[in-house]
Amino acid sequence: MTLRLAYTYDEAAELLGVGKLLIRSLVDSGELIAICISSHEDARSKRISHHELTRFIAAREALQRHKFAGLTLGGVSQSA
Numbered sequence: 001m002t003l004r005l006a007y008t009y010d011e012a013a014e015l016l017g018v019g020k021l022l023i024r025s026l027v028d029s030g031e032l033i034a035i036c037i038s039s040h041e042d043a044r045s046k047r048i049s050h051h052e053l054t055r056f057i058a059a060r061e062a063l064q065r066h067k068f069a070g071l072t073l074g075g076v077s078q079s080a
Contacts, residue, residue, distance in 0.1 A: 006035070006047035015053060023048070032056050 026032035038045035
């Protein structure tokens with residue numbers, strides 16, 4: 001898939017390696033922002049920008065880093 005400015009739900013799901021239903025759920029919950037491309041507010045005109053997908057992944061990575069901050073292999077903290 002070539003890099004584009006915005007993707008359909010199916011394309012976004014493919015890029016992230018998840019199902020379309022998860023993309024819909026993330027959009028419905030506000031965790032992932034979809035924009036309406038046309039003036040008609042139907043589901044077929046909604047797209048998720050490349051920037052939004054990148055932001056979403058970065059936010060999830062930051063959560064994981066925070067969750068496991070200070071842990072090392074073997075479960076011993078470096079600060080100990």
